[in-house]
Amino acid sequence: MKFMKRERRTAMLWVAERLGLSTEVFHPHGIEVHVPKGSDLSMRYNLFRKVPYEVGEAALIRKHLRPGMAVIELGGCVGVISAVTRSVIGPKARQIVVEAEAALVPVCQANAARAAVPGAATALHAAVDYSGAPFVRFASGHNAHVGRVAQPGEAGRNVPTITLSALLADFSTEGAAALICDIEGAELALCRNEGEALRRFSVIVMELHPAVYPGGEADQAVLVKDLAAVGFTAIETIGDVTCFRQG
Numbered sequence: 001m002k003f004m005k006r007e008r009r010t011a012m013l014w015v016a017e018r019l020g021l022s023t024e025v026f027h028p029h030g031i032e033v034h035v036p037k038g039s040d041l042s043m044r045y046n047l048f049r050k051v052p053y054e055v056g057e058a059a060l061i062r063k064h065l066r067p068g069m070a071v072i073e074l075g076g077c078v079g080v081i082s083a084v085t086r087s088v089i090g091p092k093a094r095q096i097v098v099e100a101e102a103a104l105v106p107v108c109q110a111n112a113a114r115a116a117v118p119g120a121a122t123a124l125h126a127a128v129d130y131s132g133a134p135f136v137r138f139a140s141g142h143n144a145h146v147g148r149v150a151q152p153g154e155a156g157r158n159v160p161t162i163t164l165s166a167l168l169a170d171f172s173t174e175g176a177a178a179l180i181c182d183i184e185g186a187e188l189a190l191c192r193n194e195g196e197a198l199r200r201f202s203v204i205v206m207e208l209h210p211a212v213y214p215g216g217e218a219d220q221a222v223l224v225k226d227l228a229a230v231g232f233t234a235i236e237t238i239g240d241v242t243c244f245r246q247g
Helices: 002-018 041-048 055-064 080-089 102-113 164-168 187-193 217-229
Strands: 070-074 095-099 121-125 135-139 157-162 177-181 203-207 232-238 241-246
Touching (some): 055 232, 070 080, 095 102, 187 217, 217 232
Parallel strands (some): 095 121
Antiparallel strands (some): 135 157
């Protein structure tokens, strides 16, 4: 069935190209992004069909981020949210994006940097992890948007690990900053381990994933308490995405 779905999607994009329609340039949330052939087929197909994509994240970013804010984004995918973020923070603000799928890093980099001055946007190949290991196995989902750290025994590819503290070593220590986080459950360990690093941010936009937390909703409650312990309050939620503000 998966093979047939892939074939149908490939055929639809092929027909669209023959009709003169673009299957590489899209405008989700009114922002131009480029997702070239050879990138994730499912993402290209959904963007072509204008399937709503990260509506909550985009809305909260537009409402709560400000021009000039420095940003770290964890889980860049093809760079749609990176491009939305850039449209808010302006061309000069520092933006670091982390993406675990190696093939998507240049795609994400291009979309994050499209409206930025040279050097303002950087995409890194890594997965956020607190095991202490230099690499972690990363499992691709049915599309690039839902990839995650593999469960024990699950197939995947080795990806270099990184922590939020390590990312802050190449990040401004002054001025307003925001954290955007969509890492398919790894946010639980991040909030547990990075209290001091989180204090650097004034705003956090985070997609929560209680369905994959070992303790479900109880773990989500712990995550919210971990953020509260370093001064964050939940100020708005859209779907499974919550905006937290410092102070």
